Every structure is written in C-alpha cells, then in structure tokens.
Amino acid sequence: MVLLRSRTFATSCLEKKTVDVSFSDGLVAKYPRLRGRAHIAIMRCQCHWRPAACSSTFVGMNFGRIGNVVLVACVAAVGVVSATAAVAASASTYSQSAPLTPRWQWDPNYGYCGEVSMIVAGMRVGQYTSQWTARSLAAPRINQTLEASQLLIGTSPPDGNAVTAAAGMRLNLLSYDSANGASTPAYLAWVKQHFLAGNTVIIGVLNNVNMLGEYPPGDTEYDHIVPVMGIGSDQPFTAENAATYFPTDTLTISDNGLYVPRGKNVPGNSSGNPRGSSLYTYPFAEFQKTRAQANKGRGANSLYSVAMATGTSLGNYAVAVTGVTDNSPGGPFVVPVALASTSNNEGFPTADPMAKPPAAKRTTITATVTLPDATEAYRLYEYTRFSAVPRGNFNAAAVAHPSDVTRSWDIPAGSGSTYTVKLQNVSTAGTYVFRAVPVSAP
Secondary structure: OEEEOOOOOOOOOOEEEOEEEOOOHHHHHHOHHHOOOOOOEEEEEOOEOOHHHOOOOEEEEEEEEEOOEEEEEEEEOOOOOOOOOOOOOOOOOEEEEOOOOOOOOOOOOOOOHHHHHHHHHHHHOOEEOOHHHHHHHHOOOOOOOOHHHOOOOOOOOOOOOHHHHHHHOOEEEEEOOHHHOOEHHHHHHHHHHHHHOOOEEEEEEEEOHHHHOOOOOOOOOOOEEEEEEEEEEOOOOOHHHHOOOOOOOEEEEEOOOOOOOOOOOOOOOOOOOOOOOOEEEEEHHHHEEOHHHHOOOOOHHHOEEEEOOEOOOOOOOEEEEEEEOOOOOOOOOOEOEEEEEOOOOOOOOOOOOOOOOOOOOEEEEEEEEEOOOOOOOEEEEEEOOHHHOOOOOHHHHHHHOHHHOOEEEEEOOOOOOEEEEEEEEEEOOOOEEEEEEEOOOO
C-alpha cells in the first residue's frame, strides 16, 4: 500500500484528499519509479482533478482518466518524492452496481438499443427474449425496417412504446415525467433514486456523432438508449442522499456494444471505461451537455452524455423496470429469478436494412431462483411465449391452461437459499420466461 498524504497548498483547490492505493504490477512495469514510492498528494480542484491548481511548489502531472474522473498527482518538487507518478484511485467512496450483464445490440433498422436494454432488464427478473421479438411487442404489425418500429422511451404518446413493450413482456415499468422534469440534475436524481431502490433504469443519451460516424448533429433529445449499470458517490447512500443530486456522483452505463466490438477501441480507456468493454462511467456534472458539446472530443469521456435540459426546453428520458407483473389477489407472490446466458449477443447482421433477423446462435441459459423461506415449498414455471405468461395466479393458471406451461419444477422445502436450472444449447432467437411462486400461492 502507498499512503497519499494531503498537505497545505497555496492554491484554489476546494478539497484535499488522502487516499490509500496499491500500485498494480502493470502500472509499476509502465512506471518503474513507482515501486516503493509514497507521499503523493492528490487535490480536488473546482470539482475536477487538474494540475493547473497546484501551486508552483508542486509539479502537476495529468495521468489520464482512471476510474470515474480525471486524476492528477501533485507531487512535491523537492523533499518528498523525486519523480512524478501516475496513481490509480477510485473517485467514489460509495458505489452500487446492478446485477446486470451487458449485451450487444443489432445496429440495422435504426438500431435495437431500446430492445437490448429491455432484454438486459428482463434477464435480471427471470426472462429472456430476442431483439426481434422485443421490437414486435413494442410496435406490433409495423415492419421492423421502418423507423416507427423502434422501441423508444419517453416519446409521444407520453411514455413511448416502451410501455407497450413492457406490458407485452409482463414487466412493471415507471417512466420519468419528461414533460414536467425541472432540470437535468433533477432527472439524474430520479435515475439515482430508482437505481438505488433496486430497479433497472434505462436512459436516453446523446452520442458523439463524430466519433461514431453518424449523421451530424444528431437528435436534440437522445440518440441512444442504454441501461444504467452503476452509481457512485462520495456521500453515503442514506434515504435522503439516495434521492439527491451531487455533481460529483457518477453513473456507469453499458452502451450495448454500439462502439465496441465493431469499432476500434475507444481512446482514453481506464478502469472506469475499460478497454474492449461496453461500460462507460461519467461524473454527473460532466455528463450533462448541449447538443454541440456532445459532439466534441475524441476520448471515452466524450462518447456519451445526456441533454442539458430544463422543464421549458428539451426533455430528458428514462424508465425504470421495477419487476415482473403479478396481480394475484393478496400478492404479489413471485420470488426472485435471475437469468445468465453463455452468449452476450445474438450474432451480427450483414445487411441494413434487415428484413429478417440474422441466424440465431446457440446458448445455455441458467435460471437461479432465490428462495426467501427455506421452510416453504415453491414451484418454478417456464414459458416460451409471452402470451402464455399469466399476470397473476400462476398456480391456478397452470391448472387451467396446462399447455401454456413449457416445463415446471417442484422445489421442496429445505432446498436451501437458491435453486438452479439450466437450459442447454437453446436458440438465442427463442423466448424463455420463468416465474417462481410458493406452492401455497393462488
């Protein structure tokens, strides 16, 4: 471990920070003089980490975006450390990640980013479907090569057709009130609050169209739809803070593979924007941009943003998937089910427009049921079409309509805290929906 000691500086810095970090073998290999070094001070200056705020007594070295912010080591020119050094440190004291696995979208037909975002949200609560099926639920009877077929959030009608898709997928959905949103900070506070409450939040972001090779200037409200993967903060996640905007809070998204893997690796990678991944982390204050600002820059920190909006001009858009539909009287009774897949994509198209989906891949899907009461028996149901999935009364529905159930498993009392089943070598073009309830439930 290396102790970073803050000192008294004659600067305009707002905050000095003391951080314990360890140097990785890779970092030591790149910067050999880091081995055994200590007493490196890091200062927070004007909400960013910048060398310019270091006094003339110190040498500032900008060593790139690591974690969630740009970090700078302000190193004593004499008497403390003989060499400037790059130091990797986490920007957020508190963080929470969602149990979500990034997936990669199809790009033709105006992009399937909304569809993939809903699939990612669905897998968290026990269901998987293909992008083609998700779009058909959002826009029934509309040719998928048409722009009107996209799964969108927050557009006219008021909640977009994401509400239609969620209903078809038997998911409960909340929409951010874009029409009456006070400001983008209020919007980000809403995103933070619902994420920390355990919901899967999906947002609309602006693309840097110059980096992505898209037609400038891009949409005025959002170009792309993405799931939120994590929230970080220097403030503890108390009930009050969970609904409060702090400029230094951070947000991590998955871009659904829009840039990587088909594009070259994004410049300026870091632990917050890892090489070869689809994850991007941004501080709240820096994430808000005008349309013109969104198209500037060439690094990972410039790739995505949200529109800087007010309640009287442009809106911001988001939905939160809060769980699966269970309207059983006296319920809900469903217990948590989560899915994992051995494939993060459904194959890649070779034509645009795309009149039919690309050839499906084979995958293994694992369903894990969380059993809240070890003394109770449960029943797990599998369905392979959404129209067969009940909106409640799962046990009674299985008796009344047995053909709707593809398979079921009895989970006896005393089975432990989890129960797992695997679907081996199934098609990525299929639909696999799981619901688990106590055997005593209606």
